[in-house]
Amino acid sequence: MKVIIAEDDFRIAQIHEEYLRQVKGMELVGKALNARETLNLLSEYPADLLLLDVYMPDRLGTDLLMEIREKHRDIDIILITAATDKEHLNKALKFGVQHYLIKPVTMETFVETMEKYKQTKKLLDSLPEVNQEVVNRLFGGYEAKEDKQDLPAGIDYLTLKKVSKILKENPGGLPADKVGEKMGASRTTARRYLEYLVSTNQAYVEQEYGVVGRPERNYHIKE
Numbered sequence: 001m002k003v004i005i006a007e008d009d010f011r012i013a014q015i016h017e018e019y020l021r022q023v024k025g026m027e028l029v030g031k032a033l034n035a036r037e038t039l040n041l042l043s044e045y046p047a048d049l050l051l052l053d054v055y056m057p058d059r060l061g062t063d064l065l066m067e068i069r070e071k072h073r074d075i076d077i078i079l080i081t082a083a084t085d086k087e088h089l090n091k092a093l094k095f096g097v098q099h100y101l102i103k104p105v106t107m108e109t110f111v112e113t114m115e116k117y118k119q120t121k122k123l124l125d126s127l128p129e130v131n132q133e134v135v136n137r138l139f140g141g142y143e144a145k146e147d148k149q150d151l152p153a154g155i156d157y158l159t160l161k162k163v164s165k166i167l168k169e170n171p172g173g174l175p176a177d178k179v180g181e182k183m184g185a186s187r188t189t190a191r192r193y194l195e196y197l198v199s200t201n202q203a204y205v206e207q208e209y210g211v212v213g214r215p216e217r218n219y220h221i222k223e
Helices: 010-020 035-044 061-071 086-094 107-126 132-138 145-149 157-168 176-183 187-199
Strands: 002-006 027-032 049-052 076-081 099-102 203-209 215-221
Touching: 002 010, 002 035, 010 027, 010 107, 027 035, 035 049, 035 061, 049 061, 061 076, 061 086, 076 086, 076 107, 099 107, 107 132, 157 176, 157 187, 157 215, 176 187, 176 215, 187 203, 187 215
Parallel strands: 002 027, 002 049, 049 076, 076 099
Antiparallel strands: 203 215
C-alpha cells in the first residue's frame, strides 16, 4: 500500500514515518508540509492512503476533503490531528474518512489502526459481494437484534460472548472445566455453551489425550 503523510510539523511527520515502518505492506511515497503540497503529491503519486493533519498553515485539512474526494475518489483517508472540535469530526464522517486519531498518537495505537485498516481492505477485496455479518464488522461490530432473540433456552447472550472471548484469548484450546473456571461457572454450564458454539460453527473440537490416556475434548474458536 502506498501512503502519503500530510503534516505541517516535520518532527511529527518523521515520527509517523518511523511508526509506518513498523507496518508490513505499507510504503511511504511522499510527505507534505501544507495543503498545496498535499494536493500536488496526490496528483503526482497514485497512493492508497492519506494520513492527513487538520491544522496546516495554508488550509485546514478538513477543508480539503471535498476536493480530494472529487479528484481522487479511490484514496482512503485517516485524519491524525490535535483537533478536538466536533465540527472537524462531523466533516470527517461526512466525507468517508476511515479513522480519526487525536494527537499525540502512540506507536501502538498507530500500528493497530493501520493493521485494522489493512484487514478491512483485505476483507473487501476478497469478497465478490457482502452479507450482513460483513457489514456489521465494517461498521464497528453492530449486533443485530435477532442474534439475541434467536438463542435457544439456556443460552444467555452475554455469557455466550464471554465464552467466545475466553476461547479467543486461548488459541491453543481449552477443555470445558478450564472454561468453567475462567467464566466462574460449572463444567456442565461451560460445556453447554461450548457445544452451542460448535453446533453453530463458531468453534470446533479436537480430541486430545492426557497423561492417563483418556481423551479430552478441547474447544477452539474459529477465526
